[in-house]
Amino acid sequence: MGELTPGEREVRRGAVGELGEALRDLVDAAVRTEVPLDRLTEATGAARELTALLSADLREVHEIASVDDPETGERWYSPVYGPGSPVAPPMVVEDFPDEGRCVGRVTVPKKLEGPPGLVHGGVVATLLDHVLARSARGAGHGGLTATLTVTYRRPVHLGVPLVVIGQLVSVEGRRATATARLVAADDPDTTLAEGEALLVALRAERASEVFARTGRDVGAWTSRS
Numbered sequence: 001m002g003e004l005t006p007g008e009r010e011v012r013r014g015a016v017g018e019l020g021e022a023l024r025d026l027v028d029a030a031v032r033t034e035v036p037l038d039r040l041t042e043a044t045g046a047a048r049e050l051t052a053l054l055s056a057d058l059r060e061v062h063e064i065a066s067v068d069d070p071e072t073g074e075r076w077y078s079p080v081y082g083p084g085s086p087v088a089p090p091m092v093v094e095d096f097p098d099e100g101r102c103v104g105r106v107t108v109p110k111k112l113e114g115p116p117g118l119v120h121g122g123v124v125a126t127l128l129d130h131v132l133a134r135s136a137r138g139a140g141h142g143g144l145t146a147t148l149t150v151t152y153r154r155p156v157h158l159g160v161p162l163v164v165i166g167q168l169v170s171v172e173g174r175r176a177t178a179t180a181r182l183v184a185a186d187d188p189d190t191t192l193a194e195g196e197a198l199l200v201a202l203r204a205e206r207a208s209e210v211f212a213r214t215g216r217d218v219g220a221w222t223s224r225s
């Protein structure tokens, strides 16, 4: 699909979000179902039909979605916040660029379980990584995560509203550092997990190489975004 007009993009974003929500419901049912074997077989056939329907026109793996905005870095299929992603929890993020801060709200579903009833540790790291990079990005210091330290202080439960706060701490040339906390919405004083990251902005020529296969100008990952 070629580039969309702003109006077309808005309409398609709405449809992508609706499909994403339906697929998240499907994934939730798939990981919680205890229906008999014949129902599982029937569902497998229906899932394969749905795959064929969507596969009639697919992007290449490096291609950026027509609903995305590569300049701002907004990704409609982000595994963290993408409205179209079946695997995203999804997290809803509010940006406070003047304060170098962003605040994510998320309730982690069954599909992202680690120990029984608890959020997988890699998912906790992913949520923290997102707000760490995003707090810097929002303040104009786009970059890739070079180091990420996660401290798991308390078990994080599935199905509980969580708040994840990212805060840009310092910027020195192409390097930025940020810190993040994850808390339960109803107990904001108890830290469940915390993160610290070094984010390094790509040099412009390196960004051109890294993102060459997307065929687009991806400005959001350099310090000039």
Ligand SMILES: CCCCCCCCCC(=O)SCCNC(=O)CCNC(=O)[C@H](O)C(C)(C)COP(=O)(O)OP(=O)(O)OC[C@H]1O[C@@H](n2cnc3c(N)ncnc32)[C@H](O)[C@@H]1OP(=O)(O)O
Pocket (backbone or CB within 6 Å): 072, 073, 074, 075, 129, 130, 133, 134, 137, 143, 144, 145, 146, 147, 173, 174, 175, 198, 200, 201, 202, 203, 206
């Ligand atoms: C709106 C939506 C917001 C979305 C947010 C999404 C968040 C997603 C975040 C991610 O998942 S990013 C993906 C995971 N990360 C990567 O794939 C990064 C892979 N690593 C690299 O590409 C390079 O190693 C890296 C860009 C991090 C650094 O390579 P460079 O060649 O640009 O670094 P260079 O060697 O020139 O070093 C630049 C500076 O950073 C420092 N540095 C680099 N890596 C470091 C490191 N690992 N530890 C400490 N310092 C480091 C280095 O010392 C130097 O400091 P100085 O400027 O003071 O000399």
